[in-house]
Amino acid sequence: MLLMTEDLGKRFGKRWAVSGVNLQVAEGDILGLLGPNGAGKSTIIRMLTGLIQPTRGKIRFRDREYNKLPRENIRALIEVPAFYEYLSAWENLKIFARLSGIEDDGMIADSLHKVGLYERRYDKVKTYSQGMKQRLGIAQAIMDKAELVILDEPTNGLDPKGIREIRDLIRELNTKEGMTFIISSHLLLEIEGLCNRVVILQEGKILAQGLIRELLTPGQSLEDYFIAKTS
Amino acid sequence: MVWTLIRIELNKMFRRPRTYLGLVGAALIPLAVIIIFAYKDPTPFIARILGDMFTLSGSILNGYLVSLVTINHGTINFFLPVLVVLVVGEIVAGEEQEGTLRLVLSRPVNRAYFLLSKLISSLLYTFLLVLIMAIVGLGGGLLVFGRGSLFVSGLLLGDEGWFNILNSAEAMKRLLMVHGGTFLVILTITFLSFLLSSILKNPIGAMIFPLILVIFLQIISNFPFFSEVKPYLFTTYMDLWVDLLAPEIPWKDILNSGFILMGHGLLFLLGSFYYFTRKDILS
Secondary structure, three states, X not given: OOEEEEEEEEEEOOXXXXXXXXXXXXXXXXXXXXXXXXXXXXXXXXXXXXXXXOOEEEEEEOOEEEOOOOHHHEEEEOOOOOOOOOOEXXXXXXXXXXXXXXXXXXXXXXXXXXXXXXXXXXXXXXXXXXXXXXXXXXHHHHOOOOOEXXXXXXXXXXXXXXXXXXXXXXXXXXHHOOOEEEEEOOOHHHHHHHOOEEEEEEOOEEEEEEEHHHHOOOOOOHHHHHHHHHO | OHHHHHHHHHHXXXXXXXXXXXXXXXXXXXHHHHHHHHHOOOHHHHHHHHOOOOOXXXXXXXXXXXXXXXXXXXXXHHHHHHHHHHHHOOOOHHHHHHOHHHHHHXXXXXXXXXXXXXXXXXXXXXXXXXXXXHHHHHHHHHHHHOOOOEEEEOOOOOOOOOEEEEOHHHHHHHHHHHHHHHHHHHHHHHHHHHHHHHHOOOHHHHHHHHHHHHHHHHHHHOOHHHOOOHHHOHHHHOOHHXXXXXXXXXXXHXXXXXXXXXXXXXXXXXXXXXXXXXXXXXX
């Protein structure tokens, strides 16, 4: 396994937002994180990216145990993409590249090409539409080809054409570059079409996880399975 | 990594219009004083305030007076703090509110180094505010009104009833020291605003709270009921610059005030680093 969590939990005050989470992500997976609002998806993502400290549990990455994942190997787009609006897309990505120790601007250009923003790279982010910001968010996440990329609602704000392009891009990066993805989404069809593995969360606990083809019975859709599990 | 972070922070800070708003603001007070004094010599006005204590003959207007009038209680207790919190109050909390903080901290960035880069930017900005005020007030004042002796009345500066006449060289030296003292005083506000910016998610709170606190502490300091706590309030020492103009500089008192201000500043800083390196980023 590339990533495993053991009894991962986070308590806010007296309430456990997430508890007993044993997540398994294999190398080359596209894992879908599913769950209703408040299920704990964002809390798990924030713990994996070091934004919040787990109250208990361990995270294992490539068989090494951590309290907090080594962020050298992980990139993320968390919730709404936020950038320095008074800077251009290029300048924003340059900042994030430098923060990761990347001096090669070729990677910035490459990622902007991949999300279709290269022509607008010198425009200030404040002039971008929500969909363009979403693409830029994806560009910053895939820019340095990290081993694990976590995307929170990656197709938010995109039009149908944009959704397809991003979906194809994720597939391409997964198959050609060997990048592993965790994708959190409310869109069951998107998860079913894109992911090979799924985790279903409710009230901070894992209800089901595994390879989609093994979880679903013949003829059953992920939507049917999800509703059966969460109701 | 620290240098990269500092470079990024400075780049971000000097790309924001708000930073220039603050720096221009710092130039506005001395400019206003120069314009007003060019229009009307303040000597008769000052003579009227002093009443029967002194008889002023001739004009006391020169570049040093411009600088002295620029640095006054209103500037140090209110105007400069406003300019400081405008940028410093927003420096961390603004990133949290806008969401860029979660993107930055999800990268392999050491939180303490990140905060250090923000602190260095804040210090530089605070230094520039005082420097601009010194250059425009002292430099501009000397350019327009020339040199001369500086008449300083402790009474006019809210201190005891001393007065001092400084020759040109001494006035220059003392006013440079006053600006140094001003920087020290304003640093305490910078550190307080920095602490709040590291704690709060809303930059408005980190901007407004330090100003309210300074005003509040200064008001309660005037009530005899609070006389016992007064020595522990940093606002009690915000007028240390006045002593730098006295006939005999009370270095012991000034050092004591400086240590107390820096002690508060250090506590604010330790609080910032302690809290920020442990805080959950939930925005």
